[in-house]
Amino acid sequence: xxxxxxxxxxxxxxxxxxxxxxxxxxxxxQEKKKSVIDRSTxxxxxxxxxxxxxxxxxxxxxxxxxxxxxxxxxxxKIKRVIGKDYVLxxxxxxxVRANKEIKEKYGITSxxxxxxxxxx
Numbered sequence: 001x002x003x004x005x006x007x008x009x010x011x012x013x014x015x016x017x018x019x020x021x022x023x024x025x026x027x028x029x030q031e032k033k034k035s036v037i038d039r040s041t042x043x044x045x046x047x048x049x050x051x052x053x054x055x056x057x058x059x060x061x062x063x064x065x066x067x068x069x070x071x072x073x074x075x076x077k078i079k080r081v082i083g084k085d086y087v088l089x090x091x092x093x094x095x096v097r098a099n100k101e102i103k104e105k106y107g108i109t110s111x112x113x114x115x116x117x118x119x120x
Contacts, residue, residue: 040087047073047081048091051117055093060106063095063115082117092120 040048050070055061067078081087088095096102098113108116 040090043073043077044081044084044087047078048087051082051093052091055117055119060108060116060118062108062110063117066117088117093117094120 047070051061051066054066054069063082066082067075070078082095085095094117096116096118098106098108098116102108102116103113106116108114
């Protein structure tokens with residue numbers, strides 16, 4: 001037999017509506033209750049306050065500038081917080097991949113197509 005390594009959160013989504021056979025009886029799996037995600041933690045609030053300070057007076061900011069500009073948190077934690085849509089919606093920001101039109105609109109001269117945080 002081959003063992004498969006399935007991450008827990010992938011397995012939870014996969015098993016919804018599937019049939020489980022613990023013994024002789026067949027039961028329908030119930031959907032897990034999802035917790036309310038609209039509440040952000042104190043770390044998320046502090047990171048977003050620092051992002052808003054960096055964004056003051058601008059229409060956009062590069063994601064790399066945010067990661068380098070925030071102190072007191074690891075870069076990985078900052079990336080995770082910036083990637084969460086509900087945290088960005090609370091402060092009125094959106095995370096957008098810059099394309100040619102967006103780079104011309106905001107006057108971005110960096111190489112490549114970076115992610116930017118834009119005010120709504």
